[in-house]
Structure formats: C-alpha cells, structure tokens
Amino acid sequence: MAQTLATPHSLLIVPDLGWVKTWLRIQPLIAQVEKIASEAIDNYPHIPIRIMGHSMGGLIWLEVLQRHPEWWQKVESFVLVASPVGGADLARILDPLGIGIGIAADLxxxxxQMAQAIAKVIxxxxxxxxxxxxxxxxxxxxTTKFPGAKWVCLPNLPHAILKNHPAVVEVIQEFWQNPVITPAPPPDFTTTLIERLQSVPGMTDAHWRDFSRAKIYLTFPNxxxxxxxxNTVQVEHVFVANHQGECLYGGFxxxxxxxxxxxxxxxxxKWELGEWG
Known part of the structure; x- marks a missing residue:
C-alpha cells in the first residue's frame, strides 16, 4: 500500500521486521524501527514525514513517537490501519493474567493515552x-478508536485485506489532501462514563455481539x-447503552x-448527571 500511495518524489521507507519476530516481543521491533527512523531523519532533516502502520505496525509507531516528541513537528500525518490501540481482545484472551505470553502481552x-497525546500535535x-x-x-x-483521531470504518474489509485495498488508499489520499488536527468532542455524561470504564485496569474493548446477552445493571435519569x-469462563463484560437501548461501548x-x-x-x-443534564 505504501508503494501505491508514494509519489514519484517520495522517499519510501518500509522496514522488514521479519515474520517470526512479530510473534515474539514488540520491544526489539520498536528499537529496530526507531533506529531506521532516526537515521532517515538525520539524513533528511527538512523533509516532511508521513507515517503509516497496519495492525501492530501502528502500535510500534505509537511507541516510537512517544520516545521522540522532538520528531512530532516534522510529521505531516499519522495513519493507523486496523491497529488495536485500546488493546487486542484476542491477545487478552491468550494472556488473561497479563503475565507476558509472547506477543500477546504487548498487543x-x-x-x-499515548495515542491521544500524539494526536493533539500530529x-x-x-x-x-x-x-x-x-x-x-x-x-x-x-479498540481502533481514540480521542483526537479522525476515525473511518470501512464495511466488509477483513483485517488482512485492510493492509492493501483500494478503499483504504482512497481514504488515506483524501485525508492527505487536508491533514488537520481532529478536536476531541466536548465531554458529556456518556463519554465521561465510557472513559471511566476504559480506565479500569485490564479493561479490553469487547465485541458488540454479546451486548444482547447483557442485563441492565444501572439506569441513569437520562x-x-x-x-x-x-461468559462461560466467568469473564466479566460491561456495556453502555443509550436511552434507545443501542450499544455505545463494550469491554471486559x-x-x-x-x-x-x-x-x-x-x-x-453514585454519580449524578449534574452539569451534563
């Protein structure tokens, strides 16, 4: 996809991280990308940078950018494709106690919070x-959503296909025509509620298919x-629904x-609607 998007005057850098290494731990991969990026920036200090990452590639770039805030002003845009920013649910299932089973602990x-801080600048x-x-x-x-990012959902495109598909290319090209900071929506009761649940240690975004199985636990005046x-192995799921009973968030x-x-x-x-009305 990077080759499809590149212009004739682009310097294209696509690190080959090695398929086997992507199943081990993420830290060596972060260090590898960091080294490649650092060398490129040193060699071409005045060229604007466009960063793209698919799946774990997006997570690696988040970690690299967090280490180098001095690079942020050089980055023209940052695109994450199918990246589990909030944490991959399959990874949590494989490593439910967070004890560090291969790449699962990293994914x-x-x-x-890392992504939100970066999106305020890039x-x-x-x-x-x-x-x-x-x-x-x-x-x-x-898990792909976070405040400050422009979020686009493409129907009928599975995870692997998103890595190189004309519809993805079109969305990226449109974004590049006017890459601007996306302001986070003003806080309201529902977003504050969801953010509080997301802040619970170990909270992982759940699939909405299990929403219909959940029973009402709390009802607010609004x-x-x-x-x-x-579920059958006693993993606790929690969902937030609006006044029409539509699912807004799910986690476990x-x-x-x-x-x-x-x-x-x-x-x-114990919350009261207060200022949210």
Missing part, C-alpha cells in the same frame, strides 16, 4: 474494517444504562481485574 496493552487518521457488526474478524472496532454479562476484564471493575461500578453508581 493487549492499552495505548489510548494530524491522525484511524481506519477500521467491519465484517461482522463489531470487528474486522481479528480486532474490534472499538436513560443511559450500564449492562453486565459473564479478566478475573484478576474484576475487583477494580466492581469498585469503578460502585463509584459510577
């Missing part, structure tokens, strides 16, 4: 695919509800983080 990490685009009403078949839609459900925590979720729900239960 299950929540990097939203125009950022996040692209997701939806094949089943909640995921691209590999990662959930929700009609917003929190719903809960446990493993066994070790259930007390933290219950504590958060206890705090939320």
């Amino acid at each position: 299950g990490k929540n990097r939203r 125009p950022t685009l996040a692209i997701a695919g939806d094949v089943d009403g909640g995921s691209d078949g590999t990662i959930t839609l929700e 009609g917003v509800t929190i719903r809960r459900w446990k 925590v493993g066994w070790v983080h259930i007390p933290a979720l219950l504590q958060a729900l206890g705090e939320i239960g």
Whole structure:
C-alpha cells in the first residue's frame, strides 16, 4: 500500500521486521524501527514525514513517537490501519493474567493515552474494517478508536485485506489532501462514563455481539444504562447503552481485574448527571 500511495518524489521507507519476530516481543521491533527512523531523519532533516502502520505496525509507531516528541513537528500525518490501540481482545484472551505470553502481552496493552497525546500535535487518521457488526474478524472496532483521531470504518474489509485495498488508499489520499488536527468532542455524561470504564485496569474493548446477552445493571435519569454479562469462563463484560437501548461501548476484564471493575461500578453508581443534564 505504501508503494501505491508514494509519489514519484517520495522517499519510501518500509522496514522488514521479519515474520517470526512479530510473534515474539514488540520491544526489539520498536528499537529496530526507531533506529531506521532516526537515521532517515538525520539524513533528511527538512523533509516532511508521513507515517503509516497496519495492525501492530501502528502500535510500534505509537511507541516510537512517544520516545521522540522532538520528531512530532516534522510529521505531516499519522495513519493507523486496523491497529488495536485500546488493546487486542484476542491477545487478552491468550494472556488473561497479563503475565507476558509472547506477543500477546504487548498487543493487549492499552495505548489510548499515548495515542491521544500524539494526536493533539500530529494530524491522525484511524481506519477500521467491519465484517461482522463489531470487528474486522481479528480486532474490534472499538479498540481502533481514540480521542483526537479522525476515525473511518470501512464495511466488509477483513483485517488482512485492510493492509492493501483500494478503499483504504482512497481514504488515506483524501485525508492527505487536508491533514488537520481532529478536536476531541466536548465531554458529556456518556463519554465521561465510557472513559471511566476504559480506565479500569485490564479493561479490553469487547465485541458488540454479546451486548444482547447483557442485563441492565444501572439506569441513569437520562436513560443511559450500564449492562453486565459473564461468559462461560466467568469473564466479566460491561456495556453502555443509550436511552434507545443501542450499544455505545463494550469491554471486559479478566478475573484478576474484576475487583477494580466492581469498585469503578460502585463509584459510577453514585454519580449524578449534574452539569451534563
């Protein structure tokens, strides 16, 4: 895809990280990309930079950019394609206790705060695919979202296909025509509620298909509800729905983080709408 998007005058850098290495740990890959990027910036200090990353590639670039805020002003745009910024649910399932099972521990990490900080300075685009009403078949839609990024969802495109598809190219080219900072929406009751749930240790974005199984746990005066459900292995799921009963957010925590979720729900239960009305 990078070759498709490149102009005749572009300097294209596409690191080959090695397929086997991508199944081990992310830190060596971050160091490898950091070294390549540093050399390129030193050699071409005045050339504007456009960064793209698919899946784990986007996460690697988040980590690299966090290490080098001095590069941010040089970056014209940052595009993440099918990147589980909030943490991959399959990774959390493989490593429910977060003890570090291969790449699962790295892919299950929540990097939203990191991404949000970067998106305040660098125009950022996040692209997701939806094949089943909640995921691209590999990662959930929700995990690709974070405040400050322009978010685009493409129907019927699975995770692997998103790496190189004409529809993705078209979205990126359109974004490049006017890459601007996307302001985060003003806080309201629902967004604050979702952010509080996302901040629970171990919270991972869930697929919306399980929303229909959840039972109402809390109802607020504005009609917003929190719903809960446990699967067969007692993994605790929590969902937020609007006054029309439509799912706005879903997440789950493993066994070790259930007390933290219950504590958060206890705090939320005491909330009043107050300034949100």
